[in-house]
Amino acid sequence: MSPTRKxxxxxxxxxxxxxxxxxxxxxRKLGYINLESGAMYRALAFKxxxxxxxxxxxxxxxxxxxxxxxxxxxxxxxNRVLLDGRDVSQRIxxxxxxxxxxxxxxxxxxxxxxxxxQRELGANGGVVxxxxxxxxxxxxxADVKIFLxxxxxxxxERRVLQNGDSSIGERQRVQxxxxxxxxxxxxxxxxxxxxxxxxxxLDTTHRNIDEVVAxxxxxxxxxxxxxx
Ligand code: DC
Numbered sequence: 001m002s003p004t005r006k007x008x009x010x011x012x013x014x015x016x017x018x019x020x021x022x023x024x025x026x027x028r029k030l031g032y033i034n035l036e037s038g039a040m041y042r043a044l045a046f047k048x049x050x051x052x053x054x055x056x057x058x059x060x061x062x063x064x065x066x067x068x069x070x071x072x073x074x075x076x077x078x079n080r081v082l083l084d085g086r087d088v089s090q091r092i093x094x095x096x097x098x099x100x101x102x103x104x105x106x107x108x109x110x111x112x113x114x115x116x117x118q119r120e121l122g123a124n125g126g127v128v129x130x131x132x133x134x135x136x137x138x139x140x141x142a143d144v145k146i147f148l149x150x151x152x153x154x155x156x157e158r159r160v161l162q163n164g165d166s167s168i169g170e171r172q173r174v175q176x177x178x179x180x181x182x183x184x185x186x187x188x189x190x191x192x193x194x195x196x197x198x199x200x201x202l203d204t205t206h207r208n209i210d211e212v213v214a215x216x217x218x219x220x221x222x223x224x225x226x227x228x
Contacts, residue, residue: 001054003149004096005125005227006032006124006125006126006127007125007126007142007143007144007220007223008030008122008125008127008129008136008139008142008144009030009032009127009128009129009134009142009143009144009146009220010129010130010138010142010144010145010146010196010199011023011026011128011129011130011131011134011146011147011148011216012130012131012132012133012134012135012137012145012146012147012148012193012195012196012199013130013147013148013149013185013193014132014149014153014155014178014182014185014186014193015155015157015159015181015182015201016150016154016158016159016177016178017149017150017155018061018148018158018202018209018212019075019079019130019131019148020036020038020077020130022128022130022148022209022212022213023036023075023130024076024078024128025075025077025209025213026128026213026216026217026220026227027074027127027128027150029213029217030126030220031129032126032127032128033074033119033126033127033133033204034074034079034127034128034129034130035072035079035117035118035122035126035127035128035129035130036072036078036079036130036131037082037129037130037132037134037138038101038130038131038132039070039071039072039092040072040117040118040192041090041101041102041104041114042092042093042097042098042101043068043070043081043083043092044061044064044065044068044101044104044110044114045092045097045100045101045103045104045105045178046058046083046088046091046092046097046100047064047068047084048061048064048104049096049097049100051064055100055103055104058108058109058110059109061104061107061110062112062113065110065114066113066115068083069082069083069084069085069147070082070083070117072121074087075089076115077224085206085211087131095173097221098181098211099177099181100139102180102181102184102185103184105132105135105146105185105188105215106184106188106190107190107193110163111137111162111190111191112132112180115133115137115138118131118134118138119138119139122138122139124154125143126213132185132186132191132193133191134216135147135195135196135198135199136149136191136194136195136196137191137223139194143197143223144200144219144220144223145198145200145201146168146198146199146200146202146216146219147195147196147201147202148204148212149201149202149203149204150203150204150205151205152175152178152179153175154205155161155178156174156175156178157171159174159178160174162204162227178188179201200219202215202216
């Protein structure tokens, strides 16, 4: 392949499947940019909450999306997120925004606005983009498509460890949140969370991050070799 050709790599999967960490590490190894599309839905949801826009009002949220600038910057194992110039990286990880993001992302009109932005950001290749619909809707012609999944109880436990509060109450809250979000993301009409027919599906239930990164890197290297 031409040494200048840079791939588009799509990584999709549910919450806690490991996609953010794996996408960030893979991007670093390849020298690609890492774009976390979920952060865009989260930032928009936070803005809707802050402006008292009803999350179920598709047209109002769409208009808000049209008038919003969301900037993602690679940082460590994730993205720094700027909403209209303001750093909201921490705030958008809070439980209230997590639920709100799942709700605003169900509107087809809102998705159209953010998907168009995601396509612009990834158009030149050299990108690892992660989300729910990258391989099915944002970049259906992506060079590599990975779908990560894991047992829901294991995904919830990972989130609990990440959040640093492993009390029984918090554990139950996270399990319920993941179950509700899975249900909403997988059953919505617009771009539901499903693997693309040509995605490589990896179950990360019994694998640690290093093992999954190595496996995904293997898939990418094979793809690069095929073009060489
Ligand atoms: O990946 P995440 O948990 O940050 O995503 C937050 C919500 O955004 C998730 O519940 C579904 C939605 N989302 C989406 O619909 N499409 C994407 N490409 C990424 C996220």
